[in-house]
Amino acid sequence: MKREYDVLVVGGGPGGAFAAKTFAEKGYSVLLTEKRPAIGAPVRCAEGVGKALMHEFFKPEDRWVAAEIEKANIIAPDGFKMELEPEKAGAEVGYVLHRKVFDRDLVWMAAGAGADIQVKTRAVTPIMEDGAVKGAILNQGGIAHEVRAGLTIAADGVESKFARWCGVDTTVPLREMETCAQYLMTGIDIDAHATEFYVGNNIAPGGYVWIFPKGDKTANVGIGVGGDRCKPGNRPIDYLNRFVARNFPNGKAIELIAGGVSICQPLPCTVANNLMIVGDAARVSDPLTGGGIYAALYTGKLAGDVGSMAIEKGDTSAQALMPYDETWRASYLGKALERNYQIKEVFVKLNDDDLNAIVHSVSKMNLSDFNTLNLIKNIIAANPKLAIKLGKAGLKSLLDSF
Amino acid sequence: MIEVHREICAYCGCCVSVCPEGALELVDAYLDIDTNTCKNCGICVRVCPLGALEAKK
Ligand SMILES: Cc1cc2nc3c(=O)[nH]c(=O)nc-3n(C[C@H](O)[C@H](O)[C@H](O)COP(=O)(O)OP(=O)(O)OC[C@H]3O[C@@H](n4cnc5c(N)ncnc54)[C@H](O)[C@@H]3O)c2cc1C
Ligand code: SF4
Ligand code: SF4
Numbered sequence: 001m002k003r004e005y006d007v008l009v010v011g012g013g014p015g016g017a018f019a020a021k022t023f024a025e026k027g028y029s030v031l032l033t034e035k036r037p038a039i040g041a042p043v044r045c046a047e048g049v050g051k052a053l054m055h056e057f058f059k060p061e062d063r064w065v066a067a068e069i070e071k072a073n074i075i076a077p078d079g080f081k082m083e084l085e086p087e088k089a090g091a092e093v094g095y096v097l098h099r100k101v102f103d104r105d106l107v108w109m110a111a112g113a114g115a116d117i118q119v120k121t122r123a124v125t126p127i128m129e130d131g132a133v134k135g136a137i138l139n140q141g142g143i144a145h146e147v148r149a150g151l152t153i154a155a156d157g158v159e160s161k162f163a164r165w166c167g168v169d170t171t172v173p174l175r176e177m178e179t180c181a182q183y184l185m186t187g188i189d190i191d192a193h194a195t196e197f198y199v200g201n202n203i204a205p206g207g208y209v210w211i212f213p214k215g216d217k218t219a220n221v222g223i224g225v226g227g228d229r230c231k232p233g234n235r236p237i238d239y240l241n242r243f244v245a246r247n248f249p250n251g252k253a254i255e256l257i258a259g260g261v262s263i264c265q266p267l268p269c270t271v272a273n274n275l276m277i278v279g280d281a282a283r284v285s286d287p288l289t290g291g292g293i294y295a296a297l298y299t300g301k302l303a304g305d306v307g308s309m310a311i312e313k314g315d316t317s318a319q320a321l322m323p324y325d326e327t328w329r330a331s332y333l334g335k336a337l338e339r340n341y342q343i344k345e346v347f348v349k350l351n352d353d354d355l356n357a358i359v360h361s362v363s364k365m366n367l368s369d370f371n372t373l374n375l376i377k378n379i380i381a382a383n384p385k386l387a388i389k390l391g392k393a394g395l396k397s398l399l400d401s402f
Numbered sequence: 403m404i405e406v407h408r409e410i411c412a413y414c415g416c417c418v419s420v421c422p423e424g425a426l427e428l429v430d431a432y433l434d435i436d437t438n439t440c441k442n443c444g445i446c447v448r449v450c451p452l453g454a455l456e457a458k459k
Contacts, residue, residue: 035430044414122429159418159428172419179416179451227420227449236451258451260416 001145002116005031006311008135008149009115010123010162012039015279015296016155017106018057022304024113028311031147032107032115033138035122040103044158044259045293046182046212046220047097048195053294054095057301064102066214069094070193076359077200077352083363094195096212096220097293126152126166132273132317133166151307151316153276155300158260160281166272170281175228176264178207178290181236182222183244183253190219198243199355205229206348209243221248224261224290226348263287263344266337270328271321276303284333288340288347298333342397343376346390357383403458404440404447406433410454417446417455 009020012034020032047066054060070093072084086093111117121140126133127148135148154162160170190196190213198209206226213219223240230236237258244251262283270277278284278299285292306324310316328334350358361382362375380387380395387395413431425440426433433454447455 035428037430042412120430157415159415161418161424161427164424170419171422171424174420174445174449177416177420177449179449181451225451230448230451232453235453237453256412258412258414258416260414260419260449260451262419 002029002031003145003147005029005116005135005147005149007031007151007153007307008123008147009033009153009155010136011155011157011279011281012036012103012107012117012119013155013157013279013296014103014106014293015157015281015300016153017103017110018297018300019153019155019276019278019303019307020110020115021106021113022301023308024110024115026304026308027114028308030110030115031118031149032110033118033121033123033136033147034107035120037120038104039107039119040100043099043255043257045099045257046210046222046290047099047214048094048210048212048291049097049293050094056294057297060095060097061105064097064105065095066098067096067192067212069096069195069213071195073194073196074359074362075196075198076356077203078356080356080359080363082359096195096214098214123156123162126162128166133275136162149274151274151276151311153278153300153303153307154281155278155296157280158262160277160283163267163272163275163277163281166275168267168269168272168277170267170283172260172262172264172283175206175226176262176287177227178224178261178263179227179230179236180207180222180224180257180259180261180290181240182220182257182259183240184214184218184255184257185221185244185248185251185253186218188217188219188221188248188251190217192216199359201352203243204239209240220257221251222257227260261285261290261292263290263341265341266329266334269318270299270325271318273318274316275318276307276321276324278303284328284337286337286340287344295333295337298331299328302328345397346394349389350386354383354386354389357386403437404435404442404444405456405458406435407454407456408433410452411450412452412454414451417450420445420449
């Protein structure tokens with residue numbers, strides 16, 4: 001078995017698979033190692049992604065797409081439903097994917113491009129020499145062996161242990177961990193082309209309930225709750241069971257999903273000597289929506305592009321890899337993360353009266369020139385009490401983030 | 403002592419990400435606790451979406 005590669009990728013999610021594919025296409029030898037026996041399973045996702053974002057990378061295969069989404073509904077704590085029709089709102093429409101199929105196809109593509117793949121093989125320790133990562137010790141079937149690599153990509157998802165072992169603190173603060181439970185439900189009466197979001201402190205404190213259709217009468221019905229709001233008897237699974245009992249008493253749950261999404265700021269630095277950190281491991285999931293598929297694809301590919309150039313020049317030091325960190329921060333993604341972090345900081349403090357007032361006032365707005373900044377200005381104008389609550393500093397940081 | 407109720411745990415990794423000591427590790431579907439590094443802070447117990455962790459005296 002080969003024990004030396006140009007690139008070692010730890011983790012076979014979208015971030016790792018896209019990085020591996022990119023390096024392999026440029027002719028480098030790549031090993032992608034995934035600790036689970038099957039790529040993409042169990043699913044840790046509600047599987048929604050914006051169409052335009054997806055199209056940046058590919059035209060999705062039919063088998064990846066469970067449903068096409070045309071509009072979103074937001075339901076206020078008082079039950080008032082606001083429809084956000086994207087044609088009117090200018091917001092993008094989306095897909096709900098089959099991640100089991102999608103994730104596996106991405107790894108398939110990486111293999112097709114020449115990457116070696118090992119499943120049920122866990123990276124257990126980085127090889128550190130002179131303050132630089134030189135690969136990792138992998139455990140495969142109970143046997144540990146060394147794999148040396150010039151460059152290692154930490155794509156190990158929300159757990160993000162690999163970078164931590166390399167000396168980067170990846171701990172997510174409790175209050176910034178969105179803790180989630182989800183059922184794949186069937187036999188439920190839903191609009192197969194609309195996503196629904198329920199907000200409210202009795203429904204999902206510090207988060208929301210989502211319904212993401214996956215076809216006729218079938219949807220991911222899930223919830224995220226702020227980690228600090230989670231208590232015995234009021235854990236995500238408890239809130240979810242109550243929501244389902246109220247809204248879909250006759251629905252059938254055919255899959256249970258648990259998971260966590262970080263809603264913190266990205267890591268202060270996403271490179272180290274011979275190491276690049278991508279996707280959830282870098283804490284680049286969206287702090288407001290919890291979405292991280294696009295971010296994983298984007299950072300995975302960018303790591304492949306920047307890392308390849310660094311290998312070619314024979315310098316993969318942290319300094320030589322910095323353009324990766326700088327590029328994603330300056331990109332659409334980096335800016336959206338910054339802005340949505342500020343919005344999230346406001347959102348988690350809202351009480352139900354605030355939430356009701358916001359949803360009602362947004363529904364009355366003329367959204368012909370819809371964008372987030374306009375939306376926020378309008379919300380604040382319609383709800384002066386909210387502006388007081390945010391305070392000068394809060395308002396400033398919110399508006400500055402645009 | 404933190405105890406894992408394996409019948410409840412769905413090996414999602416949420417607790418792993420918040421442990422300040424790095425004492426938790428998911429070995430595929432098996433959540434492992436390093437009792438030498440765990441400081442019994444209880445953060446993992448709070449965050450688990452399913453309530454699979456319990457702090458025992
Ligand atoms: C409940 C829930 C709902 C979500 N809903 C959405 C949504 O609707 N839309 C969206 O865009 N995003 C959503 N997300 C976020 C999305 O799932 C992640 O952002 C995305 O999967 C990140 O991709 P990744 O490649 O960085 O990590 P992952 O997909 O998590 O992949 C990491 C992989 O690394 C493996 N691994 C970990 N440690 C090791 C190791 N030591 N050795 C080898 N392999 C290892 C893991 O087994 C895993 O397969 C949701 C998340 C959750 C939990
Ligand atoms: S958070 Fe709970 S369900 Fe998830 S791995 Fe930890 S103990 Fe298991
Ligand atoms: S109790 Fe604290 S230190 Fe121990 S495993 Fe849980 S989070 Fe980590």
